[in-house]
Structure formats: structure tokens, C-alpha cells
Amino acid sequence: GAVVSQHPSRVICKSGTSVKIECRSLDFQATTMFWYRQFPKKSLMLMATSNEGSKATYEQGVEKDKFLINHASLTLSTLTVTSAHPEDSSFYICSAFPGTTGYNEQFFGPGTRLTVL
């Protein structure tokens, strides 16, 4: 199956700093990638849809100036958490849609655990 990687897998930062998370599709091109947030013992919540070559589409309630998304190429999307605060601590997961399989199958990255002190 298709492989999606995320880097870093874990990051700890101080309050007020910015953190960049990378999502890469390793063996396919993805015109669309998705960013999710997951709180402990909870389900995934879609934050935004990342579109290659255009602006990301954010879900209601997600601050676009705080969560900057850049889809610079067909294999890379980045999520930057700006001026991070402890409430931004969470598990961030990306997914990519190859667009070549049926039934809208998306492939998920392994996630990035962000801890803001």
C-alpha cells in the first residue's frame, strides 16, 4: 500500500515558539492532503484540507493564522503551529489521497505528538 511519513514523530517546545510538522507521500503523488488533530482517547478531527499549489481550506473553528499549511509539492505538505501554547499540545496526523484507488482511500501518516511546555 501507499506510504505516508511524518516528521518529527515527537516534538517538545516552549510556549511561544513555532513548530513545523512535515507530511510526505513516499511512493505516490498527492494533490490533496489532510491534517487532523486528535486529543487523548478521542477521535480524529479534521483541521484543514491542503491543496497543492493553492491555499488550504480550514474547517470551522480552526485558526488559519495559527495553523499555517503549505503544500509546496505533490509529495509534501507542512503544518506550522505558530506561537504554540500548552493547549496546542496534541497528536497531529496527516493523510494523503492518491486519487487512483476506488472508494476514496486515504493513507495516514504515523502522527506527530506535540507537547508545548
Next chain:
Amino acid sequence: TQLLEQSPQFLSIQEGENLTVYCNSSSVFSSLQWYRQEPGEGPVLLVTVVTGGEVKKLKRLTFQFGDARKDSSLHITAAQPGDTGLYLCVKIQGAQKLVFGQGTRLTINP
């Protein structure tokens, strides 16, 4: 607002027992997916169902899509510790957007 309701939200059973997890919606699904997520990892697709009344089997897992395409169930026979994880039902909204259910956290005790 949760579009998908899963029950139970937590389930802890002994190895060898059977279990069923349910996913319900007030609206019709065009298609529905089940994912499993292990701690510290991303979700992995188990199955996609698209036809009302459809039944799919994946080893000891049986997935059923309701006739009216508003509900689905996942049945596990003779559960094993390796089945432990978070099971998520997912609705496909529009072309690609996934809407996740609340999840069922399953623990199989040896």
C-alpha cells in the same frame, strides 16, 4: 455535532470472546469505512462498504452495512489481544473529506 455515533465507546473483554461495535447516523451514507488505530500510530483502513445490506469479512472480522445505509456494525469473533485498538467508523463526505465517528476503544485481555 457528531454525525456518527459509535457504541460502545469503551469495551474491555477477555481473549476468545465475541463482540460487536455499532456505528449509526441520522443520514444516509453513500459509503462507509472502518479504520483501526493503534496507540501512537495513524489509522489503517480495514474495509469500505457501499451497498445496503453488504457484508464483508476480513478473517475474524465481519462488517455489515445496514439495508438503509444509515448504520453499520463490526463483529469480531474469538477476539485476540492483537485486536486491541481504537476502531473508527468513517463517513465519506463529498469527494474526499472523511468524517470520523467517536471511536470505540477496544481492549482484549489475555
